[in-house]
Amino acid sequence: MPVYRAPVEETLFILNEVLDLPAFRDLPGFADLDPDSLEAILREAARLFEDVWAPTNQVGDVEGCMRHPDGSVSTPAAFKAAYDAYREGGWLGISAPEEYGGQGLPGVLNSVVQEFASAANLSLAMYPGLTQGAIAALFVHGDEEQKRLYLPPMIEGRWSGTMNLTESHCGTDLGLIRTRATRNPDGSFALTGAKTFISAGEHDLCENVVHLVLARIDGAPPGVKGISLFLAPKFLPKADGSPGERNEISCGAIESKMGIHGSSTCAVNYDGATAWLVGEENRGLAAMFVMMNEARLAVGTQGLAISEVAYQNALAYVRERLQGRALTGPKNPQGPADPLIVHPDVRRTLMEIKAFNEAARALMLRGALAADIVRRSPDPAARQAADDALGLLTPVIKGAFTDSGFANAVAAQQMFGGHGYIEDWGMSQFVRDARIAMIYEGANGVQAMDLVGRKLARDGGRAIMAFFAEVGGYCEAHADEAGMAEFLTPLAAGLEDLRGATVWFMNNAMANPDNAGAGAVDYMHLFGRVALGYMWARMAKAALRRPDDPRMATKLVTGRFFMERMLPETAWRRSRVEIGADSTMALAEDAF
């Protein structure tokens, strides 16, 4: 059975030494995260996810979810106790507002916990993950009554949340939504329609399920401008807040999926279900975007999480499995063969995953810190700068991390040879589970278009200019420091590729927007490499402060590998962007 060890030391290094969390102590909630408290919390989390969650992952995959004839859905038998341990530990609400029962700690801490949880058991992590997204949307857009009734049990983890967007004929294109909302005399609405692919739409882990549903109020304008957000609980809360009468909401089916078998993916039917408007009429998409942006970062984190756990298991295997001899002569001459780790191609694969994971963790936490600043900083300029950075990073973290996370899971599986293909060894599950992250919360091609088509141009390119200034400025500021040149020279070259590709879009996408579309995915990966390279430069700087620490020496070796072998991909990506759309679009549709 696969094992998992939460990367506590890595995370502490990033938070304390790279992102310098102590410098943010004046923001609300941050004062509680001094290094000692932080370490204590992470070690506590590690125990939960390593010892309680991870052992439920493979059995959950095998058992899967089951829908019963009465429409109820049971999750794998091992899940309830693991979920309860998480709920009782208060993990769901660590970053939730204190006035509704949360602990108010920084969101960056919640991102750490999301990584550990997703690595230990991605399917199980989905349930509280959805709840957290729903909490965020309700906190920002709900009215006082809604918050008072719903937030406390959700923050406690007794009630869970969902996002109901997709219908069978529309996923990305939400303007096509058909679910109808009819006004009731008492100010509530009656929802009628069928939603599909609803994660955690029905399950047995919680007392109640709080659906956030996109629907169209009778008479609303067509397209995305006529969509509103509704709250529709499975059980209508009584005045005292306890679950009351059953709402007209039912699970019609659960999907048979490639992976995340323990996550119940439901077709949810609304048959005149009682619901309440959240936020303004016809502004539902804006309200849902609060949830979607949170979720996109969380899904990017899932890519990293699977990459990490797959790496750990592959590393253990290639250290143990004896097969063949090193090209440079036997390394285990007393044994029948050398361990697989002696082979350069195995080592290359390990290094590529390791170098991704460590920088991706830093970037993920940098994104989460930006989200904290947006929410908690008193300084409008700091909030705007953080919001700009977050807007750029969200599609990159979602798209690039999940593509790489899947590729890394496949590469880790490959190191197992034939055993990788056998379900018992658990590597297949990592690959199958990782695959969804490239698709949900906006397929990665959609993320790339969000980056290229919306985020680059917004506010006259303010966000991307600020990114260039930050990374370019970092390269200049530290150029003369001992040991930094080998990190900053390649980073500057990568940044130049990103700048060149950006300028190319500016010059060519206006005349032909297909030029943006054809290069968007390459650009997203190009951006991802540069952003990871920037994290490596900052990690190297931190590591150089303690050159005698063997962990820091390892860090520098890994960073050099990234700079030498992984960052230069930017040149290839840029060249593909600059080819443009002509050959891509040259073939007539009917000639395929």
Place this chain on the structure above:
Amino acid sequence: MPVYRAPVEETLFILNEVLDLPAFRDLPGFADLDPDSLEAILREAARLFEDVWAPTNQVGDVEGCMRHPDGSVSTPAAFKAAYDAYREGGWLGISAPEEYGGQGLPGVLNSVVQEFASAANLSLAMYPGLTQGAIAALFVHGDEEQKRLYLPPMIEGRWSGTMNLTESHCGTDLGLIRTRATRNPDGSFALTGAKTFISAGEHDLCENVVHLVLARIDGAPPGVKGISLFLAPKFLPKADGSPGERNEISCGAIESKMGIHGSSTCAVNYDGATAWLVGEENRGLAAMFVMMNEARLAVGTQGLAISEVAYQNALAYVRERLQGRALTGPKNPQGPADPLIVHPDVRRTLMEIKAFNEAARALMLRGALAADIVRRSPDPAARQAADDALGLLTPVIKGAFTDSGFANAVAAQQMFGGHGYIEDWGMSQFVRDARIAMIYEGANGVQAMDLVGRKLARDGGRAIMAFFAEVGGYCEAHADEAGMAEFLTPLAAGLEDLRGATVWFMNNAMANPDNAGAGAVDYMHLFGRVALGYMWARMAKAALRRPDDPRMATKLVTGRFFMERMLPETAWRRSRVEIGADSTMALAEDAF
């Protein structure tokens, strides 16, 4: 349910117009493959695989194989009739020797049939595929009695074959094999040992299963020099050739795998099983290599096959599914949205798969033709040249095609959005099935080392020099022909990258063999791109002869896309080769 349409026209174009099959009519068996006969055979094959095999693919995945308490294994219920139709059509023996009941047609035709079969139902295709490999090994290394007894029922498809190499502690490293062969007084041997991962090791499609088994004769030298090849049938043939007494061979378990659920992957136990030596004592590996080389080409073909069928289904989906609007304005203004195919990133994905598939098919058939020349040409120089080319192409076709085939299946699945992740739609199966091809018959990292560590250096580099001369000569010979420059200029640049990377290995791998190991996979893909580019140049040349044919116009557009967007990857691959092994090997093993 996914559908499949065998690429008959594409195949005819390649065989008749690109590889110029009619020019080989003097070789045995080739005279029967005039264009009309060839087309008739391919259309017949297409009917079988489209109508009879393809409908069994998804149900076979869901049902899987089942081992019963008595050790028997049943395949999915739909398989028997589909297999029988194939067997009765004589497809298994189309290229098998006529003296044992085969049709003696060129192996290139068998490769076409293998592609169709693997695309229609990879799991089912495994059974006759293994039999064909066993036929080849027995034909080359078996004695007259073995051939007389075993080949006719195998060629007829009544008996099937297996290859028994792997044991639980050794896959790649066959020197570690422990299965023992003890001499019996009558000249036969008693086999004792346990083999794992034996495809088609036990099943219900055939009357008998003929195992080819690697084992160590008592007293044999250690390592690969003490391994012999044995034939051990499930039922010992009676004198009249019919299956007689049950041998001491049993299936102890079948594996639960990520994919190819309809292929029974068995643990096979030999408990003093009666077996006969095939070929010479202690030369078993050489004998098995006949089978392994055939199998490697066939596995490469599987990569192409899944890429093709996944592409076909994605194409149908993106033409139908309405979602969003084209960046350049609505293309389906009367409908609620445009079809997905209008989006440049979807089009890019389609083009990348299509451009791979068409060239990969040409290269696969070129490899098969080389194998025919090796077996059938009376001219020793032609045989040697073909053998050299085949030696290089085998690891490239196996490794690069299966990596690309899997990546293409994933990309095709991605075009389905959420539906891609749902098993009903069938795309998940293509991904899960395609995954095995990167692993079995020598994991792709092993293929890369075969190419770089063995094939490049063999005979003083004769094969790679001949490849450079052939492709370089082609570029020069056709440089001035109208329309060819846009194909030959990029091809020459790609070839220069391959030459550069080859020279780099020559200069750097001797001093440090890890330099070969660290760059081997990149080199394999670099080689693959150049070889596919060469096929595109040859296809373009053929297409330019008929510029008014719309299919040829499409061909040229697709070829230009490959040259512009896919071939230039060679520069990036070369740069990674030339980085060498230092940063890859820098981290101490215990520092990971």
